[in-house]
Amino acid sequence: MERHPGRPRRVVIIGGGFGGLTAAHALRRAAVEIVLIDRTNHHLFQPLLYQVATAALSPNDIASPLRTILRGQDNVTVLMAEAREIDRALRVVRLADGRDIPFDALIVAPGTRHSYFGHPEWETFAPGLKTVADALRIRERILMSFEQAAVLDDPREAEPWLTFVVVGGGPTGVELAGAMAEIAFRGLLPDFPMLRREQLRIILLEGSGRILGGFSERLAARGLAMLAQLGVDVQLHAAVTGVTEKGVTVGDRVIETRNVIWAPGNVAPALLRSLQAPLGPHGHVHVRPDLTIEGEPFVFVIGDAALCDDETGQPLPALAPVAMQQARYVARLIADARPPETRAPFRYVDRGTMATIGKARAIAQIGPIRTAGVFAWLLWSVVHIFFLIGFRNRVRVMLEWMWYYVTFRPGARIIYSRASGGGQRRSGS
């Protein structure tokens, strides 16, 4: 294989999410050796993760082993490992186990975690939803809460177990609350004849004056109406000031609950500090117009962890399409070994935003088109299933959904707890 002068030969990618995986794929014909590093062994279709948390889908429906996805691509090696530090001087990625992985070009796409606004201790009681492990933990809590409530004779005691609070009115929070209402009222309640519908409460807390900030006012209002119809109690101007084992504090009120799910905010991982590039307030990297960092023409940061403005100076949203377009842009720069001074800046092409609310209801905003209801939901379903990686998963998920739609019997309601009784302890009793 002939090498062009100045072309990076060894490309290291940190993260197997939408950004990292798309970058690896886009470099499949380039004369480079790729090492893809991820802490897990799988790519995860995060937009459907809330369906795992609410027991509508299994982890295997929305995750695929990275090695299997990349099986046919000869120039990539998958490494299941944790990247701890990036050493710009030595041009290596240092792993948690001490090994150094050298690179000529580096694509950093580690994603983010939820922000607890300076209160990391809240996480114990209010898990976020970013990984398969998160989703399984939340699912187990929901299922165990019903089991707990079922054995309590005093309805007053059962109340905190049957109160489910979702914090954050962005797309994740809205989708979670909608799915939880469906699963609680229509999926689980029929299995617990000792519980009454009135005992169940699904609350969505949003600190600002409206939900779905990224959507138009009209669509957000439609979303709000859909949530209300599903039985979700949406509370606006409700900034959370405390989270304990007992419940959530909003101003001077305490909502007693054993089930809090955290959806707002994003913080970027500590790994990025070692890049020694300017960081935003939550640890995101301020990237240059070509997604590099100052002085490093072949070190890129893409996806949720990058702070990148659009033409109007607005920061780009943390969405899969942004990460994927960035990945393809960066792959082209590497494959062409394009010198920094000749690079056109990255431009995001917005193809629309969608959110689903419960079953067969959604809102969508695609250029000038704004639509809500069943049509938007069908659109949402097609787009999401289409983007699922791996033909098999598409068929599976389609079948799962059809079945769920017809029967209202969610498929993934097995409590996995390892030790007997462990599930009860874990859910905070």
Added chain:
Amino acid sequence: MERHPGRPRRVVIIGGGFGGLTAAHALRRAAVEIVLIDRTNHHLFQPLLYQVATAALSPNDIASPLRTILRGQDNVTVLMAEAREIDRALRVVRLADGRDIPFDALIVAPGTRHSYFGHPEWETFAPGLKTVADALRIRERILMSFEQAAVLDDPREAEPWLTFVVVGGGPTGVELAGAMAEIAFRGLLPDFPMLRREQLRIILLEGSGRILGGFSERLAARGLAMLAQLGVDVQLHAAVTGVTEKGVTVGDRVIETRNVIWAPGNVAPALLRSLQAPLGPHGHVHVRPDLTIEGEPFVFVIGDAALCDDETGQPLPALAPVAMQQARYVARLIADARPPETRAPFRYVDRGTMATIGKARAIAQIGPIRTAGVFAWLLWSVVHIFFLIGFRNRVRVMLEWMWYYVTFRPGARIIYSRASGGGQRRSGS
């Protein structure tokens, strides 16, 4: 509802396995109130559990929530709880959380755990396979072992990670070893181009002179040949004398391995001691011909935890059909409120035994018929899918298998580890 004199009104069933669930179902038209107690929230189709351990199936394919299975049955309440003690004098089952559940009739069907022959410390390094949690733990170990081996440059160091030892040559051990050979050689190896086929070893250790003791000599020999063809190294007269983090000791040999799965022996749970009935050497209850214990006409022990002889004085095997037939027999005695002196003893009708070895190969022994190969496997598949509880699961599993058969790409290969790096620690590095 008119009550017959002496008829038990409140029936408590301990265990939601084949025995307990069949008993609950068989009592669906009886004028009784049933409480079904299980530590988990689901019924598990244990005969296919080894397929979850080897990543061919997902837990949801072979488990269904007990509440959903029994949703249509008005006279049963499901209790997710751990039965700690049975108080014959007070006629209550005491739960781990201190509550007492009163009974008129009691059906004890708790199943068994694997026996470590007086070495409980071996369990840490050689997990058994009885629960969904067991299967997920074993699956994670297998997947993590491949990941570990992939990053070791020295083949000598990689060897223990690529050596998989199954202890026990009964049906469980044979099925596990066969499935592991399939998954390792045909499922995982293509995803790890840095590993060579010769580095992989699947070893089945059996203490006696033959595998599959419950089958005829000829069929067992066919089974042995099938395992050899799949690449399993079957070692007979290989009684295990030690298990550590480093490996398994057999006589004066040490097999270095990070992956040991334990299949032999059965011990009944400590709960049974509180029955104050005669116990066998491994804690099983010696039951009377009507499956009761002495002096208690309405306290029954059924399934794997019961020691029950057939007409020839041989103990009945620990198989699902035995437990299910016992459950129906016991349910009839309760529903008819039949006094002890008028009861015909329980008789097991043997409808055959089967074991599957890898894909599309099995052995079956049905009355006078003994068959091995693809036909036996088809028979095995039909019988197993037919007995899966819940129509949906049958369809799912059928589709899963068809897909797996066509593609050799197992579906359930996601490492769930909760904490980053946790999987590595758990797998013993």
